[in-house]
Amino acid sequence: MWTTAQRRRLTETPYADALDRHAGAGIASFHALPIGSLAHAPDGDDSALAERTRRLFGSYLATELTLGSPELDSFFRAHRQLARSRRLTAEAFGADDTQYVTTGTTGANQVALEALRVAGARVLVDRSVHQSIHFALDRLGADVLYAPTSPTDTEHGVITALREAKAAGVEVDVVVVGVSAYDGSLVQMRRFLGALQELTAESGCRVLVDEAWTAIHAFHPWLRRLTAIHAIRETLAEHPDWPASFLVTHSTHKSMLALRQGSYLHVIGPDTLKATVRAALYRVHTTSPSLPVLASLDIARAHAVAEGTALVERALAQADRLRELARRVPWLAEHRPVATTSAYLADPMKVHLDLGTPERAQEVRAALFDEYGIFVSRQDGSTLLFTMHVGVTPEQVDLLVEALESVCCLDAPECSCGDERYIIAYPPGIPLQVPGEQLSAPPSRRAGEELYSTF
Known part of the structure; x- marks a missing residue:
């Protein structure tokens, strides 16, 4: 997939290297409390709880810095090591730009929807997407249309709903689709995008692709062909005049060597979309990003390229x-x-x-x-x-x-959770019921028959 020179470059870890240099420097910080200071405390110089913290978190403590440094870069205005790390990751995946998110793909999806300006827009949603998308659309005041969920042999539910909307003269501004499900269901992206292009060839569309579970697929020659970014690139090459733009989110830690809460947000689109994503990141993301998570996102890409x-x-x-x-x-x-x-x-x-x-x-x-x-x-x-x-x-x-x-037989409990308008079992965090849907009453039973709850 890459030349020797490309592979050598893509396995660099500029941000992780910078953090490693600072972690061992023993810098005294008079800013916010750096929990990493416990890593340097002399034995017996603090409480039993501090000692327990060192045993539990080990060398991780040394990387939990509260430090502003030119080498460590600015999270929101990166132009040095973090910026280089992001560019390498975008190149490895084939994106135009990649942002790192340290608040999970829940945060990345919120940033993406902010950037796509869904407030007041008509958004066609694959109802099986993660709860973070449903809640963000609700919070942002989007006009949501839910696509049917039952897959058919020939067409994805989002395409069916888009075709029906177009026939009825209803214009859709944004499409949101989940393409790699918790249970292993993958969308045939080339066919999906071919149909999407046909239906929006002139009007274009803004698309959020939630590809949470399969980031690692991009680093395997055969599986890479199934990924969203690869399919987007092929479709845009075939239809260079198609005015569509894409954001793709990866829950990186699910399949790559990243700390939990590490997420990639990839951009395939014009410079204006890149700028909108950066602005949305500034509005939505925490101003105290985890430096270890950022470093792990750097390492995850290098590790995936190498191994x-x-x-x-x-x-x-x-x-x-x-x-x-x-x-x-x-x-x-x-x-x-x-x-x-x-x-x-x-x-x-x-x-x-x-x-x-x-x-x-x-x-x-x-x-x-x-x-x-x-x-x-x-x-x-x-x-x-x-x-x-x-x-x-x-x-x-x-x-x-x-x-x-x-194995022998024992008992194990089960649990689920929800709220007043969504019924959501976790895992995987996919709504069983969304706003506007009603549960059917069970069929009538003769007296004495046992009743069973649906949920």
Whole structure:
């Protein structure tokens, strides 16, 4: 994907290097309290809680600086090491510009919607996007149209809704779509963008693409072709006069070597959009960004360029091992919730195992954690979801295979949460109900029949 010279440049970590130099300098700060000062306290010179803090956070403390330094750059007006780091990341992904966000993709989505100026605009939304988008659109006063959620063999729900809106003479200003779901559902981006271009060839559109779960795909030769930015580039090359602009968010820590709360916000569009994003970042983002998170976003890109292909290949091989287990164990089966169609396909790094019954799945999930130290985040009925990220090792899969073959049955609780207008289960934070929808009453039952709650 890159020449030797490009690879050498893209594996530089200018911001992380600068932070590393400052972290070891023992600088006395008379600004806000730097928790990193605890890292330099002499033994016995402070409380037991301070000592516990050092044991818990270790060398991380030294990087938690409250320091303004020309080398560390300005977060909102970066022009040195942070600016260079962002440019390298934009180049690695193929974006025109990339901003770093230290308040998670929840924050990145809010910045993006501010930049797209959705207040008062008609916004067509894929209703399965993350709750942060729903709440931000509500807060900003957007005129929201929700697209149907049921995928078809031929067309994404957003395209169906856009086609219907155009036929009815309703103009859509902004399109918001989630293209890599928690459960492994991926949107066929080239087909999606081809249809979007056809419907907005003259009017253009502003698009927010939430690609939370698959940032690492950009660093694997085959999976890269499925990513949003790659598809956007190909579509714009075929239709250079299409007046569309794009923002793409990545929840970086979900698939790359970044600290939690680290997120990329990529821009594909004119300089005016870049400036609007920078202004929105200034309005929305905390003025106290985490320097360790910024450094981790720098390192994550370098690590992915250097080792991403090999690590994704390893993860795919481990996913195949789990699928092979499902084929040979009688009470286990692979469940494929996403069929490959012209609109959707399944992420090969996600494996769904069907345990037969919800009770069995619940018991296995609890036993995996209690007895083997294996965490499975999601249970959907009788199915457990295993994400084969690049941090999963063959040894961990060895343990998982052993556990699944011999696990005993225990109980495990479940929980969900919501508010008065949205019903949202977490994970993954996707609304089951959005404003304007009503839950149907259950069908009438004869006296004595047991009633079950929908949620």
